[in-house]
């Protein structure tokens with residue numbers, strides 16, 4: 001992190017001054033509103049280029065993660081190349097590296113269809129080659145940031161079901177032996193996962209339950225109003241796609257049991273990591 005000595009912020013025209021009340025110099029761009037278009041600060045790039053001991057090797061943008069659409073990558077590459085061409089002419093920037101950011105989307109829920117890696121590659125590389133031709137630039141070294149897409153599907157978290165509590169007219173809570181400390185995403189911003197009662201994988205009956213964590217915080221909810229096979233104490237509750245967020249993999253003793261539990265999922269899961 002650096003403190004800029006520019007008049008405006010790095011990606012928008014908001015005044016850059018210190019000592020004012022919080023949230024005074026803000027606009028839709030720096031508040032991250034959808035549809036806004038950040039533009040890098042030319043003065044910051046010029047100053048970096050002029051600074052002895054600092055080598056500007058390229059440009060990077062972070063679009064947000066995970067991104068299910070491809071068009072933003074094409075647009076971002078074009079914006080970066082147009083800016084690189086302008087900075088090249090004005091200040092001698094040589095674009096050796098370019099990164100259109102990440103991360104690639106993963107399928108958390110059934111029905112979600114993230115692009116294949118090849119489709120991301122096609123969008124980014126075709127955007128890069130066309131853009132370099134259009135802006136008269138040599139091809140830079142391409143950096144990609146797939147992020148969680150590399151590992152998310154390599155793991156499944158298994159929780160053991162504990163006590164349950166019916167709040168009449170509200171919902172049925174079922175507690176498991178994990179929660180906010182090992183899977184922070186659902187409590188933090190209600191992210192959703194595919195899940196299965198692993199010990200009743202072939203059960204077709206469904207019961208609406210809310211899966212609560214063990215950490216005694218009111219926000220420690222892993223799934224809200226999920227339709228799952230009826231849960232009893234001791235059941236195994238499986239969360240898919242959890243390898244990316246510090247979930248300790250709670251694999252059963254011996255992977256053969258796990259394969260049996262997940263007979264209809266196993267072809268899509270590669271087990272990784274160590275026990276607990």
Ligand SMILES: Cc1ncc(COP(=O)(O)O)c(C=O)c1O
Nearest residue numbers: 062065101102103145146147148
């Ligand atoms: C600069 C940058 N690149 C890539 C990613 C993608 O990583 P992930 O998909 O694991 O969030 C992030 C995370 O938001 C990021 O900040």
Ligand SMILES: [Zn+2]
Nearest residue numbers: 012014027030
């Ligand atoms: Zn702003």
